[in-house]
Amino acid sequence: MTAWAELAPGDVSVIVPHYGDPALAEVLVDELRGQPGGADLEIIVVDDCSPEPFPPSTAARVFRRARNGGFGSAVNSGVALATKRLLLILNSDLVLPPSFVENLLRAAAPWQPAVAGPALVDLHGTAQMSGRHFPRTSHYAVEWLRPLARWRNRSALHEAVGHDTRCVPGTTAVTDWLVGAALLVPTELYREVGGLDERFFMYCEETDLQRKLRDHGIPSVYLGDVTVAHEGGASSDSGRRLSWLLTSRFLYARTWGTGAGSMRVALVAASLVNFAFGGLRRLLGKPEQPMTTLRRELSTVHDSAREAKRRSARPRTNVTKQVQP
The missing domain is CATH 3.90.550.10 (Spore Coat Polysaccharide Biosynthesis Protein SpsA; Chain A)
Known part of the structure; x- marks a missing residue:
């Protein structure tokens, strides 16, 4: 016992x-x-x-x-x-x-x-x-790809974005x-x-x-x-949640050395794939604005990466040093 x-x-x-x-x-x-x-x-x-x-x-x-x-x-x-x-x-x-x-x-x-x-x-x-696997750049890139959204409930895609399907x-x-x-x-x-x-x-x-x-x-x-x-x-609203999420992911990558730079490149590449996908859907008569979407995605990626870099310069918080209220 x-x-x-x-x-x-x-x-x-x-x-x-x-x-x-x-x-x-x-x-x-x-x-x-x-x-x-x-x-x-x-x-x-x-x-x-x-x-x-x-x-x-x-x-x-x-x-x-x-x-x-x-x-x-x-x-x-x-x-x-x-x-x-x-x-x-x-x-x-x-x-x-x-x-x-x-x-x-x-x-x-x-x-x-x-x-x-x-x-x-x-x-x-x-x-x-x-239940999740510790994050990798590939998880974030796959999650960012709009063409894969229709298969998001499949087991293989859950694993690909970092979900532990067990x-x-x-x-x-x-x-x-x-x-x-x-x-x-x-x-x-x-x-x-x-x-x-x-x-x-x-x-x-x-x-x-x-x-x-x-x-x-x-x-x-x-x-x-x-x-x-x-x-x-x-x-919170969805726009702020996405900004917080991406900033935190970049910060996590910086904190644990899992490749903030490669993450940024991967998300930009995924955004370009999304742009091509949106362009094809527009040609097929779907209500898409691929250039507007691309600008928004790239802005979110770059702004979040910069904010994470700024936050990473701060010391880690230690709860044991907080004064008892």
Whole structure:
């Protein structure tokens, strides 16, 4: 028997970042309190300087940041307040099934210490492929190619863009990294590696964290017998999300030496293929504007690469150095 043999809600600090409409986060907090053992959870809602503040609550501790810093900053601020030995990091746009926390802890216990996460599905029950391979330039280039979009649900294409196709509901697998919408992480280990790197405003911060933990011998485990519904993209528009995503991918490549320059070349090449594809569709009478699309794609690639270079000059954030609020 190890110290991790039995886990209970009283071992868990739940961190819920909030930005935007507080209704989703309020529902999530109520769902957490309604879980078996929910009264024992330490629930911390971090308001990331939202235009619509999270209201005072008797069900959770609410901490409002002085400025908006993104997902990593919000989570780190919550971890600075956490007192339990496990962190359960949850997006506010989750819909929790009954007994979710107990089921997740039961499934995760044999693997501890580890990063553990449930199967994520959309609101219609479709799996979101939340187990991933560590990123490669080829993943991003294939994902950028519009001509392949019609085959995006095929297994080979899922693998080609970095999805670990072993990770489907009903299975358990050790994978490279898990999407950060719902993650269970030992608190001490999270702090030991410095937490989420706040240079990533949004996206890739959980990949970076799990790569740091993997270097310390800590695996990431997909627990497909536990499922949670995830709406996704509830607090931002698609244009900003694409910019944040690409900037974070370039920053990740710079941080881990996986080829930011080659990534830029590959995305430009993929954009040219998209241009040719759009031109052909226009000749066939489809409503395409290939030159406008090409300019937009190239601008996004180059602007994101420059912003990532700027951010990479900053020191990594270390959550252990944050002052307890």
